[in-house]
Amino acid sequence: MSHSIYTPRQQYVLLIVCLLVLAGLVLFGLGSYITGLFGAGILYVVLRPWWAALVHRRHWNRQLASATLLTFALVVIILPFTALTLMLVNRLQFYAVHTDTTQLMAVLHAFERRIGVSFTADQNVQTLIRQGLGWFSQRLPSLASGLLHFAIVIGLMLFTLYFMFVQEEGFLHGLRRYLPFRDTTLRELGEALRNNVHANVLGQALISLVQAILTGLLLWVFKVPDALFWGMVSFFMAFIPVLGTPLVWVPAALVKLAQGHTGQGVGILLLGLVVVMNIDNLLRIVLARRIGDIHPLVTLVGVILGVEIFGILGLVIGPLLLSYFMVLMRVFERENRHRPAPADAAAQP
Numbered sequence: 001m002s003h004s005i006y007t008p009r010q011q012y013v014l015l016i017v018c019l020l021v022l023a024g025l026v027l028f029g030l031g032s033y034i035t036g037l038f039g040a041g042i043l044y045v046v047l048r049p050w051w052a053a054l055v056h057r058r059h060w061n062r063q064l065a066s067a068t069l070l071t072f073a074l075v076v077i078i079l080p081f082t083a084l085t086l087m088l089v090n091r092l093q094f095y096a097v098h099t100d101t102t103q104l105m106a107v108l109h110a111f112e113r114r115i116g117v118s119f120t121a122d123q124n125v126q127t128l129i130r131q132g133l134g135w136f137s138q139r140l141p142s143l144a145s146g147l148l149h150f151a152i153v154i155g156l157m158l159f160t161l162y163f164m165f166v167q168e169e170g171f172l173h174g175l176r177r178y179l180p181f182r183d184t185t186l187r188e189l190g191e192a193l194r195n196n197v198h199a200n201v202l203g204q205a206l207i208s209l210v211q212a213i214l215t216g217l218l219l220w221v222f223k224v225p226d227a228l229f230w231g232m233v234s235f236f237m238a239f240i241p242v243l244g245t246p247l248v249w250v251p252a253a254l255v256k257l258a259q260g261h262t263g264q265g266v267g268i269l270l271l272g273l274v275v276v277m278n279i280d281n282l283l284r285i286v287l288a289r290r291i292g293d294i295h296p297l298v299t300l301v302g303v304i305l306g307v308e309i310f311g312i313l314g315l316v317i318g319p320l321l322l323s324y325f326m327v328l329m330r331v332f333e334r335e336n337r338h339r340p341a342p343a344d345a346a347a348q349p
Contacts, residue, residue, distance in 0.1 A: 032149070032153075032310075033149075033153055033156055035153060035310050035317070036153040036154070036155075036156035036157040036160065037156065037157075037160055038310070038317050039153075039157040040157045040158075040160035040161040042197055042201060042317075042320070043157070044161055045193060045194055045197040045198075046201060047069050047072075048165075050069060051065055051066070051069055051165050054068070062165065062166050063166060065165070066161075066162050066165040069165065070158050070161060073161070078154060078157075082150075082154075087229075088232055088233065088236065091229055181331070189328075189331070192323070192324065193324065196319070196323040196324065200299070200316055200319045200320055201316055203283075203284075204239055204316075207238060207280060207283045207284065208235050208236070208238035209235065210279060210283060211234060211238045211244070211245050211279065211280055212234045212235035212238060212245075214275060214276050214279060215230070215234040215245050215248055215249055215272075215276055217231075218249060218268060218275075218276065219231065219249065221267075222256065222267055222268050223264065224256070230248050230252065234247075234249070236315065238280070239299075239303060239315040239316075240299075240300065240303055244277075245272070245276055245280075246272065246277070249269075249272040249276065252268055253268035253272070256268060298319060298322055298323055299319045301322060302318035302321065302322035303315055303318050303319060305318045305321070305322060306321065
């Protein structure tokens with residue numbers, strides 16, 4: 001005889017509530033370290049074909065194959081991206097503190113005189129510049145704000161990734177067992193995750209790298225100061241659809257025009273429009289056929305969402321989360337459409 005004051009249904013609901021509360025506390029406790037878990041999941045999807053080739057085809061030892069891929073990820077992906085981020089953050093913080101707004105205002109006023117239209121107020125522009133630089137410098141260093149924090153995030157990422165590889169069968173079995181989806185839905189979600197990771201990570205990183213190199217060369221050829229730094233900025237800007245690298249080379253061209261270097265300014269604009277932007281479109285067409293395509297609006301909203309929550313890693317994680325949310329919505333719509341109504345279910349023998 002049960003002495004509980006709750007009915008079985010109430011016990012079931014309370015159990016779910018307890019699980020959700022505990023899960024929320026765990027996520028809250030992890031805080032910004034959760035980016036390490038997201039990073040491990042992304043690297044798992046990217047590196048899994050290589051791991052399968054080493055273990056299943058070449059019959060490597062699991063631990064050795066996993067250690068090899070972790071070393072590759074650390075040396076080729078994580079450390080270069082981290083170094084690039086640190087350089088960008090330090091330079092942006094330097095500009096935020098040492099930028100001489102009087103020089104910028106002189107350039108703007110010169111541009112106004114050339115076009116014959118006045119649209120700036122000194123105090124408003126100076127405030128806008130400081131706020132913009134401060135916004136970037138606050139959100140970009142989420143993984144670089146402290147050495148200990150950074151080391152923990154990277155360690156958690158690599159530790160998680162190692163066991164995802166070594167204990168892959170148990171990991172995948174746990175996902176199939178505890179996720180509330182059918183097998184067909186799980187396969188669809190897995191395929192969507194692979195396509196989104198390939199499109200947002202591999203494809204976008206390649207496009208951003210090519211555009212950054214071209215932008216840096218473009219600015220260097222036309223004698224824009226600190227061309228290497230602005231090329232590095234364009235790598236991150238290229239993750240933003242539609243806007244992208246024009247956020248870098250258009251202001252550079254306007255500065256050249258305002259300074260009286262008409263040929264250099266026009267040259268930057270022409271080559272930026274003809275070469276840099278068209279290579280972006282060309283690469284997207286080629287890569288869309290191979291690794292899938294993501295709507296620019298999803299990428300743009302995902303970048304805004306991701307950077308606000310995860311810092312610089314949000315450039316990648318944000319579009320992935322938004323794309324996966326849309327996949328789950330389609331799955332819910334399909335499952336709900338084919339589910340029998342309560343009256344129909346009760347009428348069935």
